[in-house]
Amino acid sequence: MPLIGAFSPRVLFFLANSILVFYLSLVSAYKWPSPQYDPLEETLYQGGTTFTSFFNKEECRKRSSPRTFVAAEWIRLAYHDSATHDITYGTGGLDASIFHELDRPENSGAGMINAISDFKFAPNKYVSRADVIAIGTVFSSATCGGPIIPFRGGRKDAQEAGPSAVPAPSQDLATHIEKFRLQGFTQEEMIGLVACGHTFGSVRSSDFPGLVEGDPNDKSGVGLAFFDRSRRFDNAIATEYLDGTTQNPLVVSPNSRLTSDKRIFGSDGNVTMQRSIPRALHFIIIINESNFYSFESREFFMQTCSRLLARMIDNVPNNVALTEVITLLPAKVTEAYITVVRSQLLFKTTLRLAQPQNTTIPNNRSVKMLWCNKRGEFKDCSGAHINMASRPACGSFPSTTVTRRLGVDLLKYEFAAPILASESVGKFWFELDEGDGSTSTVLDNGGGGYLLETDEIIYVPWFSTARENGEDTQSQAFDLTFVAGIRSELSPTSATLNTYTNSEDGVIGPPQTPVLPLTHYPDRLLVEGYEWYQAPVINKISDGFQFSVDLEVMLADGASHKFDFGQTRSIDGEEGLDTLISEVTVGSGGD
Structure with missing residues (x-):
């Protein structure tokens, strides 16, 4: 094609x-909320965590010692995980089985351990380890100047090792062709995928001493032999091979038994590496792009790598259905919930807007949040009773390397609107006015408004606490107390807190999801209209609170109400929110 x-x-x-x-x-x-799409989209485009902000200080970042490329290690990990795919049986692929396969010789090397460590605290309830590995490939390409690879989510994590399937440099060409065929790639695609995977990075003599000689001047004892001279994601791996100047150890090593790139690149007589345009297509080809169908063309190389690397990370078992391509939402509600700060019931929301980088925000721009009461005399905006919050706190979200490559900044508008429990919040929406005489923009979730899912049970991270556990000397463990509120008029038969973590140190099995009872404390004052409930949790994660909480209350009539995916980064953070209190008025809309 x-x-x-x-x-x-x-x-x-x-x-x-x-x-x-x-x-x-x-x-x-x-449509908001989308429990699967939202976390995937935020992980890909919105920074703020160790993983998503990994390349913020230095694009195409190297390790401190030895100076290996982080991105190359991430792509290698992704391929080694994906290589278990078998088109015959529809099994394997990118499923995080690599976490169970690090003891294999094919997965040797410090680079694999480094990458695993980089990804350790990135998964969450809706973003699997396998999705993190795939996003790591997207980040790796983008940060080093390569194509922005389309990303789909929804991968499931394997709980055991897959078959041994990674080609070894010592294997013959027929074995390589067959292994790539089982992974779903033709011989031509094998050549392209190997070139794309080796566009930057290096081979360590400490990992492959028979391939790369150690450097006596290298005090680390690692010994790095780079695939090409550019150190970027580009087609130098191909052009240097074609013009005979390559330093790729998998091509020029004296040990011909291990020169697998040489065998693969030349397996079709170099036709794929220096392909010319088919004569039948000359009539639609731009005249001066005569080398477009060759890896000597940077554009063709980038397009080929985008297609093949997307295929690689999309290789999943047949019983896994991936999402559509995760695209950046131009306007998005990143959070919306009712909570309590300093005995004040607040409706907290954050609206994210995308705009081109280096664009000046209009001085007269105003962003307002409007909502209907859920309860009471004026529920559902009856009598034209519409609440409006103005003057949000303005800022910006950290970016990811993908967002920067797209040339986009993500603006943040935070509202913390005082409300009454007797009125609460039903649907809400936003109005954006640039103040230049143009028509205001209404952001209302495609017409129906944004519907707040529950007010029966609320999450109160700012009353929750974290205290270091002095008894645990092996890890930085914390004694946590999570606080929730349940509406006073309800009579729960049970109330529970479900903590979710996919990133415990040393844990590579199923995600940890303990369910704990929420205990009622009637003598503690939370806020008018809500009763105080809490549950203790021991957190054994050594690098912060990278987990989420779900709350659920069951009633005598069988009804249940849930609060989903509560974030734990704001524990003990009430001092921040009480500075964001929004001005609230009541009117008939945008008046």
């Missing part, structure tokens, strides 16, 4: 607009 860059400008314009319409249709189909 001809690639976009090979078409005439008119055809290119048509295709670009078709793709734009396609992605806009995906965004328009989105």
Whole structure:
């Protein structure tokens, strides 16, 4: 299938607009909340965690010692995990089975251990370890100048090792071709995927002493032999191979038994590496792009790598259904819940808006949040009773390397609106006015408004506490107390807190999801309309509170109410929220 860059400008314009319409249709189909889409989208585009902000200080970052490329280690880990895919049986693929396979010779090396450690605290309830590995590949390509690889989510983590399937440099060409065939790649695609995977990075003599000689001047004893001279994600791996200047140890090593790249690249007589344009397509090819179908063309190389690396990370077992491509939402509610701060019941929301980088925010821009009461005389905005919060706290979200490559900044508008339990919040929406005479924009979740899922049980992280556990000297454990509120008029038959973590030190099995009872403390004052409940939790995660909590209350009539995916980063954080209190008025809309 001809690639976009090979078409005439008119055809290119048509295709670009078709793709734009396609992605806009995906965004328009989105409805908040989406428990699966939202965390995946935020992990890919919105920084703020150790994993998502990994390349913020230094793009295409290297380790401190030895100076290996982080991104190359992440891509290697992804391929070694994905290599277990078997098209015959529809099994294996990118499923985090690599966590159970590190004792194999094919997965040797400090780079694999480094990558595993980098990903350790990134998974959560809705983003699996396998999804994190896939996102790591997207980040790796983007941060080193490569293509932005389309990402789909929904991978499931394997709980045991997969078959041994990674090709070894010492194996013959026929074995390599067969292994890649089982993974779903043709011989031509094998050549391309190996070139894309080796576009940057190195081989350690400490891992492959028969391939790379140690450097007596290298005090680390690691010994690095790089695949090419560019140190970026580009087609130098191909151009240096074709012009005979390559330093790729898998091509030029004196030990010919281990020169697997040489065998693979030349397996079709170098046709794929220096492919020319088929004569039948000359009539639609731009004249001066005569080498477009060759890896000597940077554009063709990038497009090939985008396609093949996406295929690689999308290789999953047949019983796994991936999402659509996760695209950046131009406007998004990143949080919305009722909570308590300093005996004040608050409706807390954050609206995220995307805008081009280095764009000045209009001085007259105003962002307002509006909502209908859920309860009481004026429920559902009866009598044109509409609440409005104005003057949000303004800021920005940290970016990821993908967001920066897209040229996008993510603005943050935070509201903390005082409310009454007797009125509460039903649906809410936002109005954006640029103050330049243009028509205001209404952000209302596609027309129906954003519906707050529950007010029967609320999460109160700012009354929750974290205290270091002095008895645990092996890890930085904490004694945690989580506080929740349940509406006073309810008579629960049970109330529970479910803590979820997928990142315990040393744990590579199923996610840890202990369920704990919430105890009622009637003598403690939470806020008018809500009763105080709490549960203790011992956190044995050594690098912060990288887990979430779910709350559930069961009633005598069989009804249940849940609060899902409560974040734990704001424990003991009430001092921050009470500075964000919004001005609230009541009117008939945008008045």
